[in-house]
Amino acid sequence: MRTSALHGIGYSAQVMAPCIQLTVPGTLRYRNIAVRVVAEAARLVSGSAQRDENDMLDNDVRDPFDLAVVSAFMEIFNNVAIHAYRRSGGGLIDISITPGERELTIEIKDHGEAFDIGDVAPLPTELDESTLPEGGMGIHIAKTMLDEVTYEPGPPNLWRLTKRLPANQVATGRS
């Protein structure tokens, strides 16, 4: 395994199973850094390109695969920062991203309080003006956007997210 560090972000690569590793403090302040790394990893699998090459910090997640991965990841990161670390940090979030030929797997590990995923209420079946929810949507978004979402309470707590390219989508990932 090769490991190098750049501005506090560690990357490691293995020949057979390349894996991007990122560790950030468990607060929302570092959320956007993680989101941008995940967005770029999604592009490696989907083959989508940043539409505005002159603005690499633009939140460009228009490709359906990228969109699903980033949307789900944002919700899980929020969940960890809010529920595991109670918005006060005090711990780290370890993120391992494995971009495969046709799928992306993300593992998110924290050492905070465990989350009871069974407590997540389903969205109202009949949605109208009176039943519009103002919370409890995050896990629903993650589960619906991805092919697999698993959670193993710890310590450490571990979220595992998987998104696969649809069978009819040709992977044109940049190498």
Add this chain to the structure above:
Amino acid sequence: MAAPFEVVNTGTETKLMVRGSLDINTAPPLAEEIDKIIAGKPAKVICDISGVDLIDSSGVAALVKLYKGVRAAGSTITITGARDQPLAIFKLLRMDKVFNL
């Protein structure tokens, strides 16, 4: 860094324009602005989210708060301009029909 939202009052309507990422970090200051808008009891509110390129559930919650608050006051509200990832999220949550997106 430009503010992620802007409010324009024309006398007959209040227009709220949001841009960038509407998420757990940017939704709280927007929610404060939404409280002010609702307290002003405008007859009509237009919320333009064409500049929003990324939204999470906290951002959605802020817009739901706006929608409910304006409607509860007997006023009308139009949410317009949803595209790309934000539109996909509203469709996933089945809010696109409630908001007429």
